Amino acid sequence: xxxxxDLLIRREAAIERRTLGWLASMxxxxxxxxxxxxxxxxxxxxxxxxxxxxxxxxxxxxxxAGSVGMSRTFAQERESxxxxxxxxxxxxxxxxxxxxxMTGMVSLLLALAGMAAAAxxxxxxxxxxxxxxxxxxxxLAALGYVAAGTVIAAMTSSLRGRDALLAIALFPIVVPLxxxxxxxxxxxxxxxxxxxxxxxxxxxxxxxxxxxxxxxxSFGKVLEA
Amino acid sequence: xxxxxxxxxxxxxxxxxxxxxGLGLTLCVLYHALIVLDPHMPDGSFAIFAPPETPxxxxxxxxxxxxxxxxxxxxxxxxxxxSMVMAAAGVLYLISRHRRWDALLMAxxxxxxxxxxxxxVTGYIWGDFAWGKGWTWEPRLTSTLILWLSxxxxxxxxxxxxxxxxxxxxxxxxxxxxxxxxxxxxxxxxMFGRMSHPESLESLLRVNEISELSAVAKxxxxxxxxxxxxxxxxxxxLAGNIRELR
Numbered sequence: 001x002x003x004x005x006d007l008l009i010r011r012e013a014a015i016e017r018r019t020l021g022w023l024a025s026m027x028x029x030x031x032x033x034x035x036x037x038x039x040x041x042x043x044x045x046x047x048x049x050x051x052x053x054x055x056x057x058x059x060x061x062x063x064x065a066g067s068v069g070m071s072r073t074f075a076q077e078r079e080s081x082x083x084x085x086x087x088x089x090x091x092x093x094x095x096x097x098x099x100x101x102m103t104g105m106v107s108l109l110l111a112l113a114g115m116a117a118a119a120x121x122x123x124x125x126x127x128x129x130x131x132x133x134x135x136x137x138x139x140l141a142a143l144g145y146v147a148a149g150t151v152i153a154a155m156t157s158s159l160r161g162r163d164a165l166l167a168i169a170l171f172p173i174v175v176p177l178x179x180x181x182x183x184x185x186x187x188x189x190x191x192x193x194x195x196x197x198x199x200x201x202x203x204x205x206x207x208x209x210x211x212x213x214x215x216x217x218s219f220g221k222v223l224e225a
Numbered sequence: 226x227x228x229x230x231x232x233x234x235x236x237x238x239x240x241x242x243x244x245x246x247g248l249g250l251t252l253c254v255l256y257h258a259l260i261v262l263d264p265h266m267p268d269g270s271f272a273i274f275a276p277p278e279t280p281x282x283x284x285x286x287x288x289x290x291x292x293x294x295x296x297x298x299x300x301x302x303x304x305x306x307x308s309m310v311m312a313a314a315g316v317l318y319l320i321s322r323h324r325r326w327d328a329l330l331m332a333x334x335x336x337x338x339x340x341x342x343x344x345x346v347t348g349y350i351w352g353d354f355a356w357g358k359g360w361t362w363e364p365r366l367t368s369t370l371i372l373w374l375s376x377x378x379x380x381x382x383x384x385x386x387x388x389x390x391x392x393x394x395x396x397x398x399x400x401x402x403x404x405x406x407x408x409x410x411x412x413x414x415x416m417f418g419r420m421s422h423p424e425s426l427e428s429l430l431r432v433n434e435i436s437e438l439s440a441v442a443k444x445x446x447x448x449x450x451x452x453x454x455x456x457x458x459x460x461x462x463l464a465g466n467i468r469e470l471r
Binding site for chain 2: 148151152155156158159160161165168169171172173175176179207210211214217218221222224225
């Protein structure tokens with residue numbers, strides 16, 4: 001099982017390397033979003049207001065950029081028939097799902113790091129300085145987002161107007177994650193320690209576990225349909 | 226033929242019975258809530274009207290505004306019930322792949338969308354009296370809006386899929402994917418703290434007349450909406466049968 005998972009992760013990583021599906025779309029869109037956000041902050045707000053607005057804006061950009069990345073990756077695989085080929089193999093679809101979630105999460109975290117750097121440079125937001133403390137938060141939010149998004153993207157990738165549908169279907173479902181992540185990351189940016197947002201981290205982990213369990217159970221059925 | 230005879234012998238009379246009971250009781254509740262009920266309100270009954278942060282709009286108008294709770298609360302309970310029916314029907318469809326569970330899921334989504342909207346509208350009207358503004362970005366209201374959006378999203382996904390089997394499968398999976406939203410709605414006040422929305426109607430329910438009517442209002446309106454669920458379920462099942470025959 002581990003060997004199969006390893007091979008599937010390598011396959012996903014190879015697709016990502018060749019097409020730059022997640023990173024190119026998300027990274028670029030994310031940085032552009034941060035720049036637009038920075039341009040909107042004129043005159044620049046100060047102190048707590050700036051942190052609260054910036055964090056909300058960053059998560060919003062992350063939400064949209066992530067959905068574009070997910071949609072693109074699935075669309076490429078569907079159009080080339082690669083997904084049908086993989087489905088013919090005698091492997092558990094749950095493993096394919098886990099491989100997609102893991103690679104998606106790494107790509108999303110890399111894109112987030114890029115957005116944090118852009119926010120540091122263009123918005124003078126000290127995200128980069130507390131990035132270590134924000135990392136567990138980012139990782140848990142990204143995991144839940146990709147876990148839910150992979151199933152919904154698999155659904156919508158074969159439909160007309162898939163990009164809009166993915167956003168419409170995915171955003172209400174992942175709201176619990178973003179409510180928790182936004183409030184916790186704002187607190188961390190304002191100087192709170194990670195221990196103080198422990199409760200939010202536990203709840204994020206619980207939501208992640210729920211999305212992952214649902215995804216592992218339903219991913220195969222969605223691809224078969 | 227066997228299906229239609231089961232429908233004629235069992236389901237149709239049962240639906241009529243539920244509809245008559247639901248409509249009759251709901252009309253009684255509304256009549257009592259709006260016209261008959263005139264309780265003596267001891268001090269503290271209106272504790273729920275004092276949100277910690279927002280000012281009250283017009284204290285003189287508050288007295289009668291509690292009457293909207295006889296609709297608001299049962300609608301919220303029906304929404305929760307429909308969400309659970311939706312998730313259960315989704316699981317049962319994934320296990321059995323029988324069309325009846327898909328019909329039940331869709332009926333629950335449609336009725337749930339209506340009751341959720343009614344919950345928000347009645348809440349808005351009350352909030353306008355009690356808080357001076359109908360809508361505030363507080364956890365219970367926001368999470369209810371998100372739940373409503375998830376109902377609409379499911380309907381949109383369904384509308385975009387042409388293949389019937391795919392349509393049913395996606396609906397079941399999406400219905401299940403909304404399950405994490407339930408703790409967010411029901412536990413929102415515990416999770417994020419109370420801002421404006423009352424945690425319970427305890428102070429009002431201490432008044433006997435109100436608590437008695439409230440005990441009848443909940444099953445009455447739930448039965449009323451259950452009637453629509455049953456009618457819609459059979460409409461969807463029959464539509465599925467016709468599609469299959471074609």
